Amino acid sequence: MDTDKCFHCGNEIPKKDEVIFDEKAFCCNGCKTVYEIFSQNDLTCYYDFQASPGATPQDIKGKYDFLDNEEIVAKLLDFQEETTSIVSLYVPHIHCSSCIWILENLQKLQQGIIASSVNFGEKKVRITFSPKETSLKRIVELLSSIGYEPYISLENYGETKKKVDRSLIYKIGVAFFCFGNIMLLSFPEYFEVNEYWINQYRGFFRWLIFGLSLPTFFYSASGYYVSAWKSVKAGLLNIDVPIALGIIVMFVRSTVDIIFDYGQGFFDSMAGLIFFMLLGRLFQIKTYDFLSFERDYKSYFPIAVTKIATDGTEIPVQVYDIQKGDRLLIRNQELLPVDGILISEKASIDYSFVTGEAVAIEKKSGDKLFAGGKQLGKVIEMEVLFSVSQSYLTQLWSNDVFQKKVEQKHKSITDKVSRYFTPALLILSIVSFLYWVFIDVTTAFNVFTAILIVACPCALALTAPFTLGNVLRIMGNKKLYLKNALVIEQLSKVDAIVFDKTGTITTNKKTAITYEGIELNNAELRLLKNVLRGSNHPLSRRLYDFIPNQEKLEIESFEEIIGKGIEAIIDGKKVKLGSSQFLKTMTENTHKKTKVHVEIDGKYKGSYVFNNQYRQGLEQLFEKLSHEYDLYVLSGDNDGERKILEKMLPANTTLVFNQKPDQKLLYLEKLQKEGKNVMMIGDGLNDAGALAQSNVGISISENVNVFSPACDGILDATQFDKIAYFMKFSKNAMRTIYISFGISLLYNIVGLSYAVTGNLLPIVAAIIMPLSTITIVSFVTIMSNIYSLKKY
Amino acid sequence: MSVIYFLITISIVVAIFFLYAFIRAVRSGQFDDDYTPSVRMLFEDELKKETNKNQINITKEKQL
Structure with missing residues (x-):
């Protein structure tokens, strides 16, 4: 067995977090607990079918309290009777035979579950249980505790059961x-x-x-x-x-x-x-049964959130019932369903669903919060400003393009x-x-x-x-999942491609920082951290967050030379941080990568490399595409990155900044009026309008099972550099x-x-x-x- | 030669029977998920092995 990988989930184990149990190495206590549950119930066969099949269970405390509400539960169940209930749950983690095996043996883990069967294609598990002995909430909590958290969203609520057309x-x-x-x-x-x-x-x-x-x-x-x-x-x-x-x-x-x-x-x-x-x-x-091409905000919004009643008690409330003036409690990892004002002191909101931007935004008490963000960290309280349908983001869906029938678009x-x-x-x-x-x-x-x-x-x-059926399958094997065969025809006719910036041409994974050079010891790291504390330069802030916490030291002298670096004396030692010119170490050609060099007491130590946040192969892809297509980059951000993009991308690429979701839609409409066949490549919910307006809307997704706005096709993010290949293939x-x-x-x-x-x-x-x-x-x-x- | 009426009738009836069986199988949802059953089929043995193990454990306990 590979000792560096977690026995349960297969992730690399950071040395200090390693947990050894039953002679097996785990990356965290969560994974160990799942293993414990399985071994106690004689279910370790789970690990026989596939090595490290599991997922780390997430902390879900309180997240499913709304399943105590019988009305909501009744909406989720497929079938309900006094002695038996049936529920179908979408579990995105289902990916191998071990998953099927464990999910079909649920009855061994909880009393009251009568039977369960997996539909692998749809990534769904159908559970028959006796409501007298167990409850939906307990089942969901069990699934979450073994790393198979089901995905329950507003879409499940009020969803009419589709009849299979055979x-x-x-x-x-x-x-x-x-x-x-x-x-x-x-x-x-x-x-x-x-x-x-x-x-x-x-x-x-x-x-x-x-x-x-x-x-x-x-x-x-x-x-x-x-x-x-x-x-x-x-x-x-x-x-x-x-x-x-x-x-x-x-x-x-x-x-x-x-x-x-x-x-x-x-x-x-x-x-x-x-x-x-x-x-x-x-x-x-x-x-592709496990993918959905018709998703709107409903697929991402929770069914219910916790409301704080006037007497201070916490009650789960259905999202559509939220009214202006209500006070809501948002827990860690929960989504804000409505616009509101933050009441708690601080919040850290991750808008990656909306904008594709992965770095969380800090909010202070009294700040406006927009629906679609995810709270990271502590529990927060907020006061509601608009109901769900009137919120800033959800208003986008009242636009006409979402009412149009897609079939009518082309012959x-x-x-x-x-x-x-x-x-x-x-x-x-x-x-x-x-x-x-x-x-x-x-x-x-x-x-x-x-x-x-x-x-x-x-x-x-x-x-x-x-032909199209075959091409559809080949593309599916290469991880471009198209809604239907007509999309291929559309793809071949495209003459203009519009890219979203954040999350599409940039990755929304946090950019990794790596260190190159002589390894720094703890004392030196402490010096660095303390020096960085005084600087407001963006790179300093990121490096500061990157270096593990250290104790505070008194700084003796500190000087920041703008555009170059920092020079400080601390604990009797002289620390220099900054560009290679500043340190006078022209060791290598550095214009491609962003680096911060470190020098302590006159000795050059090494450099921190900030890896490019743009997707791999971006330059080559644009270069290839620029010969045949008009290229556009639409961004919701300000034009801070214009210079970098202009340098990287071919000269005929049009860059447009400061675009709101509905402006993106209008921009595409404008291009279409000029007679262009436009393909939109986007990722976040803020691109949903543009994706719907475009002739072909492709959404890029890091995890195709979980997230993508409504579109004509979903592209796995790792295949981004193959876009040119897919275009050529469709032709x-x-x-x-x-x-x-x-x-x-x-x-x-x-x-x-x-x-x-x-x-x-x-x-x-x-x-x-x-x-x-x-x-x-x-x-x-x-x-x-x-x-x-x-x-x- | 009139046996040919008889034989052809039989052959058609057999064919109709198969058509009926096919339609029934489709209706019962047998073709909706074409992957899971192929995997599930392989589990049976594992499960049996395990129950055997349990039984052995139990008998051992009894002996003690």
Whole structure:
């Protein structure tokens, strides 16, 4: 076993915090406690499936007091009866088989839990328990105590249970059943020889096939009729129009054929076509169940907070019931649900959900607090200024962009092609009909229907779903999770990219400070800390926070030279801190990194390096993108960093500072009015408006399970430097689609040449249709995989 | 030759039975989560081993 890693959670163990228990090393008491709980209950198998699967339990004291409120609990439960209740809880930490195992053995840890089952894809655990023996609050506390804290937010409250739509699967099942049987029954006639028994039983076979085709025609294909009808009514000719037309013509003509004994009809092709097309639909739907693309502030706000009643008692109150003038108690790590005024002496508010800025902001008594911030540290009291819906942040969601249906924003590539394809097809069939009608009326009808049948754009309709579905999966493996396949098309059309600054092009992890040089002993650290105490320079403040607490020393002399450093005499020793010029140690090229050099008693010791807070690969990424796209950086901050950014980023990048959330939205709208297809890359709730307004909104997230505003796609923050690759890949995906459109049109032309001349036999149709489908599907799959390997 | 009516009827009935079984399986939610069951299946053995261990412990205690 690796001794440097915690046995429970796998984090590195800082030497002084190491806890040894049962011959195993833990990084903190929390992890040790979880191990203890498991070993007492004979559940140490947990560690067998995966090494260090756990998470450190968080301090949750009082956090779930609102679960004592029965009304709130009733809203959260899936099912409630006197003896059994069922609840589904979203647990973001679920990530491996150990998690499944421990969560499905909860009944061993608490009396009253009857059963629990995990849905790994959705990261949900469904717990059946007896409310007489335990309560939701106790279960939640148990889960939190073993490191599986469930995520309960305002969204869960009043959420109507979604019905799972499985109709596509049923339709495919039915279509496959019919397709298979029809194919088998059609075989004898494919090889028609005038044998006695075929002639004898032909009627029986044909009518059986007819019967089998009914479920496919009326049930499986029903979605196409609805869609085609809607598009005709809207005056657009989408791809479903020729499909529906083809299916209906196929069915009617085949029925006429067998009634008048003209032939066997095209039922086999029809069933196959419907089956393959439904399969394409299924393939295109790749959902990331554990992600949500529709999140708004409700997903982050708590269900209830603690209110201090006039008589001083603490009562949990539902967030929507908070009124102006109420006094609220906010604990460590709790979110402020409303705007208010701080009553307690001091608070330290982390606005990373809103702005992406990780450094907490200090507030003093009487300061205004905005909703969306998280209190770090002690318990605070605040007085409410606005109710939830009227708070500064939540007002953003009353903007119109959030009411718009996303589907309406653009037409898909297939629909665009079909706008030309459908009329061309209709014209061709009518022209050939008119031509034949003067020669032979029966042939004219045959030709007319044959054209509509063979031109039914099966391969055309399958191209986009299979390509985009495949690309969606490849991107998902590379940690860009897109909402649906349409986003890829949008991505390929983008010509302007807007970045948020804080949290997007900068990391929102605290910037690490590292020390390079001769190691400093404790006495020297004490000197440094005391010198830094007197300085107000931002770097001094950060370094001061970085050095562990030391006892106070009297400073004898202190001089700060602005822009250079500090020189101080302390405890009889001369300490110099500052830039390399100040210390006259030009040891290395230092312009890339921010460093503070240290010299004690005339001896150079080393330097503290402030690592760049910008994301890795930012410069290269912008450099690559700048050739093809207009780049913008929108920031809510003041322009303090303008100089640095101008130096780092390509010259054609537009930098805009001091943007409020709604101004960001308007800025994007302005760009769109100039005719640009804008992609917005942001991270915080303050970008939500801009993300919704943009053509493609991608949100960057350090932890995709927990946080991201509503958007079209979620990008794992570690993949930030690959944005250029994803853009290129989406363009190549579209190219693949265009090429295969060409191929499928080729098939159509071959089929049409049979149809126009009046020679379309059922067997030809039955061969062309699956053949074209298979070539198209394999072509696009291979092409998109090849493109995905291309580096950019 | 009329046996062919009989045989084809049987084959269709069998096929319909499978279709029905498939639809029932979908309806019961069997295909909603395609990952967890594959992992869960592997746990059974571990659990058994553990209960055995417990039983051994208990019997040992009894002997004492």
